[in-house]
Amino acid sequence: MTDIASRVLIPVPATPDEAGDRLDKWLAARLPELSRSRIKALIEAGQVGLDGATIADPSYRVKPGQTARVEVPPDAPATPEPQDIALVVVYEDADLIVIDKPAGMVVHPAPGSPDSTLVNALLAHCGESLAGIGGVRRPGIVHRIDKDTSGLLVVAKTDAAHRGLAEQFADHSLERAYRALVWGLPNPAEGRIEGAIGRNPRDRKTMAVVSHGGKPALTRYRVMKSFLAGAVSLVECRLATGRTHQIRVHMTSVNNPLVGDMTYGRVRPSRMSRLPDVQRQALQAFPRQALHAYLLGFRHPTQGGWLRFESAIPSDISSLIKILEAV
Structure with a gap:
């Protein structure tokens, strides 16, 4: 085994006597250099696989003969250093x-x-x-x-x-809302998307709506405007929960992925081919997911009273919207 601070492969075949043990308990016994809490965190982060499938549930019961693959990423620096970077x-x-x-x-x-x-x-x-x-x-x-x-x-x-x-x-007592450009025209124009979100069993680096092992998630959305005969829409999304990549995963799950999202937002060529050249090229070239956290409201944690802030859509998204409108 290499240095535990680096990414490692650790084959751990389960014996018949260990069948039925919790995954975190079983790995803790086999890997004494890692604490059980560290192992649990690695499992929940999608760093542990059994027989090639990612397992994100620490309470999963192992089966005889299963082999585990544990990836331990390098630790981040213990203490971040101050850097003079401009902030808004x-x-x-x-x-x-x-x-x-x-x-x-x-x-x-x-x-x-x-x-x-x-x-x-x-x-x-x-x-x-x-x-x-x-x-x-x-x-x-x-x-x-x-x-x-x-x-x-x-x-x-x-x-x-x-x-x-x-x-x-x-x-979940805060107010949080986002604006996003998505592919297609969500139907209905206003609604809610519910679906537990967890590690994608086919790709541990991404999230997905899952039937087992995820955390409940709820996104409310409404269409604000559509472009190109419904090929692209500007939507507002409000979070009732705060899961990793929640809006991106939920909108993809209803076939309205975010424009520019290279992880969750890939679209069929046929969806692109019907668009005018200028708009198609602008959409294809957009370099990030078109998602902006424009509204944040919360109770002041020590003074009381409600604070609410809004942020204008940034120039890259607003410029893209202008191109979409110019048809």
């Missing part, structure tokens, strides 16, 4: 800060993105007051939006604010 600050007080994040910025350091993240910028902006709030690797972070999603997120600057905001995210 929408609101700030002694307890929290609301940022309008640009597309392309990762929220916190992780394997593959060790620096130049929002956390690095926040440490420089807020100084020592932020360090350690909610954990040294993700100081102040209460929620995330994807690297290539733009828009609003709130960061805690004190432990009390972190606890108060985390409670609101846990009980």
Whole structure:
């Protein structure tokens, strides 16, 4: 076995006596260099497979003869470093800060993105007051939006604010809305998408609506405008839950994937072929998922009172909309 800090392959055949053991318990016994909590986190992150299939449920019962494959990613740096990176600050007080994040910025350091993240910028902006709030690797972070999603997120600057905001995210009492360009015209024009979201059993790096092992998820949507005779639509999506890639996965599940989403949004060539050249080329060239977190509302975690913020659709999406309208 190579250094446990690197990505590794660990074959672990199950014996007949181990049949029926929980997956996390079984692996913890076989891999004493990893704690059971670490193994559970790896399973839930889609880093563990059995006989070639990803298993994201730590309570899965193993069967005799099954072989496990465990991938342990390198640890992120223990303490992110402050970096002088410009931020769009929408609101700030002694307890929290609301940022309008640009597309392309990762929220916190992780394997593959060790620096130049929002956390690095926040440490420089807020100084020592932020360090350690909610954990040294993700100081102040209460929620995330994807690297290539733009828009609003709130960061805690004190432990009390972190606890108060985390409670609101846990009980889904915040107001969060996104605007997105999607393929097709959702039917009905206003509705809800329900479906548990978990690791895609066919590709552990992606999420999917799953029948077993996922977490309940609910997205409400409404069509704001359609373009090109319904080939593309601008929709508003409101989150009742906050699962990884929720809007992207849910809209794909109803055959309305996001424009520009190379993970979930690939479209059939026939869908493209009917479009005018200028609009087709603009849609094909759009470099990210066309998703913007435009609305964020929450109760101030220490002072009380409702705070509500809106962010204009960024220039790349608004420019694409203008091209779609020019027909």
